[in-house]
Amino acid sequence: MKTMIQNATNLPSIPKVVQELIASLNNPNFSSNQVGQIIANDQAIAAKVLRIANSVRYGGHRKVGSIKDAVVVMGIDALRTLVFAIGFTSNIKAPAGFDISAFWLRSFKMANRSKWLAKLLNADTELAYTCGLLHAIGEYLIHVAKPEQAILIDTRVNTGESRSRLERELLGFDYTQAGSELAEHWHFPTEIVQAIRWQENPLAAPELSRYAACVHMAHYMTDHEKHIAAANFDDFPVKLAHALNIKLSDAFSTLQNAPNLDEGIEELLH
Structure with missing residues (x-):
């Protein structure tokens, strides 16, 4: 890599x-x-x-x-x-076939949620924001280095397949591995490197990273907005919350009372 x-x-x-x-x-x-x-x-x-x-x-x-x-x-x-x-x-400019607008919109949503969750997880808010902002930088790297495979992967992801599973199947690595390598190449702090690498499964890391947990839970918030609004927490990462010593009642209450976390994103995109 x-x-x-x-x-x-x-x-x-x-x-x-x-x-x-x-x-x-x-x-x-x-x-x-x-x-x-x-x-x-x-x-x-x-x-x-x-x-x-x-x-x-x-x-x-x-x-x-x-x-x-x-x-x-x-x-x-x-x-x-x-x-x-x-x-x-x-x-960061868009390579051919890469939807840079959608990429940054998702990245800023993840950054804002990671920052907001940092207080619940007792993590530094600005570091958490940066981890969320860069969570998918490996996806961008794959588009730069392997554009044909990346476009094929995007097409299949749009039909509901798992991005990381497809990347491992077709490339031998996924966006979390590519992103952490790129963050290390850019000499970013270890917290950012580890958060990107273990965002999909923080409990699999050699040492649990609160920043990886912030990004993981930001993924959960982004992907389960309707479930959260309906107080349906069936897919909530319960084991991760226990590992972080977070009470489930506190976590559920925090998620349900989240403010508008997307304010100001349009200013940053233009």
Whole structure:
């Protein structure tokens, strides 16, 4: 798989600002001034940050004229997360046959749910968001490196077949393995690498990752919206909740009382 990544000559490069901010996730002493300076060094990303920071959702009636102002209005964590979203959506271009709009829509839904679930799972919210945002990056890599097989897999997934099972059957690996290898290639933190790798079965990991659990439960929320609304939790990952020492009553109540988690996604997609 490492060879596949090295031979994928059209893989996107991750902006320096995103790499530096992702590295800062594990640094509790990273200051708002440092975050602001890193963002200000990338004019294209800074301009889009200011546009979104001045939207009704963030700025309201207060004019945000600088990245320093954006830090004050949005807070360091929300600003850093916004830069991740802008950096990835701006640099990852669609290969032939790849529905990039659907990819990012699903990714942002997963990111928002992972972030919201992080409090229930006692995980860092911004790391959880990033894990959710990048959960399917392996699917993108497969489209870049093996486009014909990827399009065939997409066609069969649209008829109801399992993506990961098809990928293992046709390629010998699935999107979680490809994605974790790519995250490692990009020198992302171990938490992100492990979350991507074990998102479909967190209990199979050598060590249980709360971030993999966040993404797994975000999958559950995304795929079972109608069941949750009807208080039908037959498919809920009960064993995972027990392993995390989460009371089922707390989990069910949290899921049923989730707010609108898709607000603001359209701004990030355009």
